[in-house]
Amino acid sequence: MSEAYAVELERVVKKFGEVVAVNGISLGVRDGEFFSLLGPSGCGKTTTLRLIAGFEMPTSGSVRIYGEEQGYLPPYQRPVNTVFQNYALFPHMTVAQNVAFGLEMKKVPKEEIKRRVAEALELVRLTGKENRRPKQLSGGQKQRVALARALVNRPKVLLLDEPLGALDLKLRKAMQSELKALQERVGITFIYVTHDQEEALVMSDRIAVMNEGNVLQVGTPEEIYEQPQNRFVADFIGKTNFIPGKVVMLSGEAADVRLEDGTVVAAARPEALGVSAGEQVVLSIRPEKIYIAPHGDKPLVPDADALTHAVGQLQKVFFVGVERRYIVALPDGTEVEVRVQNTDRGARRCRVGDRVSLYWRRAHARLLKE
Amino acid sequence: MSDANLARALSRRSRMAKLKKRLSEGLFSGYGFLGYLFLYLPIIILVIFSFNDSRSTAQWAGFTTRWYVAMAKDHQIILSLWNSLFVAVVSTVISVIIGTLAALAMERYRFWGKLMMDAVLYLPIIIPDIAMAIMLLIFFDLSGVGFEPWKVHFFGVHLAVPYSVIIGHVAFNISFVAVVVRARLAQMDMVLEEAAQDLYADPWRTFWRVTFPMLLPGIVGGALLAFTLSMDDFVITFFTSGAGFNTLPVRVFSMIKKGVTPKINAVSTLMLLFSLVLVAISLILSRGGSEEGPSTPTL
Numbered sequence: 001m002s003e004a005y006a007v008e009l010e011r012v013v014k015k016f017g018e019v020v021a022v023n024g025i026s027l028g029v030r031d032g033e034f035f036s037l038l039g040p041s042g043c044g045k046t047t048t049l050r051l052i053a054g055f056e057m058p059t060s061g062s063v064r065i066y067g068e069e070q071g072y073l074p075p076y077q078r079p080v081n082t083v084f085q086n087y088a089l090f091p092h093m094t095v096a097q098n099v100a101f102g103l104e105m106k107k108v109p110k111e112e113i114k115r116r117v118a119e120a121l122e123l124v125r126l127t128g129k130e131n132r133r134p135k136q137l138s139g140g141q142k143q144r145v146a147l148a149r150a151l152v153n154r155p156k157v158l159l160l161d162e163p164l165g166a167l168d169l170k171l172r173k174a175m176q177s178e179l180k181a182l183q184e185r186v187g188i189t190f191i192y193v194t195h196d197q198e199e200a201l202v203m204s205d206r207i208a209v210m211n212e213g214n215v216l217q218v219g220t221p222e223e224i225y226e227q228p229q230n231r232f233v234a235d236f237i238g239k240t241n242f243i244p245g246k247v248v249m250l251s252g253e254a255a256d257v258r259l260e261d262g263t264v265v266a267a268a269r270p271e272a273l274g275v276s277a278g279e280q281v282v283l284s285i286r287p288e289k290i291y292i293a294p295h296g297d298k299p300l301v302p303d304a305d306a307l308t309h310a311v312g313q314l315q316k317v318f319f320v321g322v323e324r325r326y327i328v329a330l331p332d333g334t335e336v337e338v339r340v341q342n343t344d345r346g347a348r349r350c351r352v353g354d355r356v357s358l359y360w361r362r363a364h365a366r367l368l369k370e
Numbered sequence: 371m372s373d374a375n376l377a378r379a380l381s382r383r384s385r386m387a388k389l390k391k392r393l394s395e396g397l398f399s400g401y402g403f404l405g406y407l408f409l410y411l412p413i414i415i416l417v418i419f420s421f422n423d424s425r426s427t428a429q430w431a432g433f434t435t436r437w438y439v440a441m442a443k444d445h446q447i448i449l450s451l452w453n454s455l456f457v458a459v460v461s462t463v464i465s466v467i468i469g470t471l472a473a474l475a476m477e478r479y480r481f482w483g484k485l486m487m488d489a490v491l492y493l494p495i496i497i498p499d500i501a502m503a504i505m506l507l508i509f510f511d512l513s514g515v516g517f518e519p520w521k522v523h524f525f526g527v528h529l530a531v532p533y534s535v536i537i538g539h540v541a542f543n544i545s546f547v548a549v550v551v552r553a554r555l556a557q558m559d560m561v562l563e564e565a566a567q568d569l570y571a572d573p574w575r576t577f578w579r580v581t582f583p584m585l586l587p588g589i590v591g592g593a594l595l596a597f598t599l600s601m602d603d604f605v606i607t608f609f610t611s612g613a614g615f616n617t618l619p620v621r622v623f624s625m626i627k628k629g630v631t632p633k634i635n636a637v638s639t640l641m642l643l644f645s646l647v648l649v650a651i652s653l654i655l656s657r658g659g660s661e662e663g664p665s666t667p668t669l
Contacts, residue, residue: 055564076570084565092584105569
């Protein structure tokens with residue numbers, strides 16, 4: 001590849017006995033990027049991180065860090081550092097000793113160690129806690145010691161394995177923005193493993209969505225959310241509706257799909273998706289991308305006439321503060337969720353049991369394989 | 371019912387509950403007390419009669435410390451004490467090293483025949499002492515190792531300790547050390563070792579900077595256990611020592627054959643005191659270990 005990657009995986013396979021944890025993935029993480037590996041537990045994201053760190057050796061394939069083949073290099077010879085899930089602070093050492101550990105191992109002069117430890121602790125706002133033991137720290141503080149202990153070594157790449165997983169929700173939100181700001185300040189490439197899709201969306205420059213040992217899609221948070229390439233990605237990230245149908249017309253990115261009840265609606269075909277007319281597919285439409293109106297009414301948007309249209313029966317309405325959620329049953333029984341901001345007056349006239357009209361733009365209905 | 375009445379009734383009820391609680395507590399602590407009495411009465415009697423001013427061990431005839439003086443003057447006893455200490459120290463050092471390595475191997479690595487090793491490692495804990503003693507006796511006899519003494523001189527003490535006794539003690543101590551150290555290892559999070567490696571520590575330095583300090587309470591506990599068991603052992607020593615070698619328990623046994631004297635009580639009391647001190651040390655160490663973690667040894 002021509003582009004200079006910080007970390008590059010090429011057809012990496014990792015098997016544990018018969019179990020394939022990582023199934024031949026190829027990835028390129030750019031220099032200075034906040035890159036997330038996102039997926040459900042058991043999808044191989046942590047194994048991938050451990051392959052980069054050197055805790056696992058690939059069964060086959062190549063792992064390169066700034067162009068250098070890591071091969072079977074042990075973790076202590078790789079220019080990366082890890083922030084572990086449960087911090088993994090050394091309980092028999094003080095905060096300062098923990099942070100100094102890597103520098104001591106690298107035989108950095110004593111004076112410099114002292115200075116850099118102080119700097120690192122300042123960076124994570126833990127100055128004054130040097131002589132505490134890990135046991136005397138709160139979860140958030142331990143987290144920051146773990147960060148300082150890794151960052152003090154000035155690694156080329158920092159690997160983070162669900163570092164916020166053990167924190168409570170409020171602290172996690174605070175640490176998310178703190179971590180992101182820190183990454184921008186130090187300019188180090190971060191590879192971040194998480195199963196929390198919101199966390200990945202908020203923090204990352206790019207995300208790789210993984211499942212069952214494969215990378216399903218790599219892209220910016222917006223691409224991943226707006227243009228999912230397959231059903232798993234669409235389903236895993238955010239909430240989405242799947243409506244089954246059959247392709248009746250294909251023209252470039254545009255496609256028309258006949259729903260089970262015969263209605264023909266507009267949809268968009270992702271570039272990479274190879275489908276042909278007559279094929280059974282599903283439409284993936286985000287609930288906030290659908291307009292709802294009493295049967296026959298048009299939604300109050302300028303391009304209302306250009307929207308595609310389907311009819312259903314309103315089953316339930318949930319009020320959740322900022323929005324209302326409408327559950328609509330299509331004639332074939334498929335339930336569709338529609339989320340409407342509380343400012344939309346047209347939607348509010350819909351009553352449970354009524355026939356209602358659903359509208360969406362072509363680009364928002366993504367054609368995906370069954 | 372008026373508020374005042376209600377309050378009075380309630381307070382009466384709570385007083386009854388308190389009384390009941392105190393009664394049952396008293397009853398239970400009474401049971402506990404009896405249990406301890408059953409366990410410790412013989413020991414208390416043993417200690418008391420070591421101060422008895424009479425050759426009889428049945429009747430109290432006033433306080434004396436002469437049996438302790440007599441014990442200190444008995445060269446046979448002093449020599450056997452040295453023998454015991456020497457065997458205990460040497461066998462503890464050897465079995466701590468081998469036992470710790472065995473525990474590390476069993477807990478951290480996979481290798482061929484591990485399952486069998488796992489079962490065999492704990493065999494000496496399970497099989498009766500006498501069986502082990504006879505096994506060792508036959509082994510030393512048949513293998514030609516024999517009962518050659520190791521001659522040692524220090525501080526004007528001259529000892530002749532058969533290698534066979536030391537080997538015998540090591541043979542059973544390894545298991546105990548391995549069990550204790552392995553328990554500690556199992557509690558230890560392996561991710562700490564990964565963290566050390568991630569921070570550029572090679573396996574050697576990972577061991578000395580992280581694994582070993584965290585393991586230390588287990589190793590010390592294992593060592594104290596091995597030391598105590600070695601000091602206490604009679605059966606295996608008796609069978610593997612050949613002729614004319616006495617550790618303290620073996621010496622006491624041969625003294626008893628000539629009748630129990632308060633001198634034996636005095637020896638036993640001292641051994642008891644010694645064991646108590648060891649137990650106290652191990653308790654203090656293990657408690658300190660769990661709260662603070664041992665300090666980093668400087669290398």
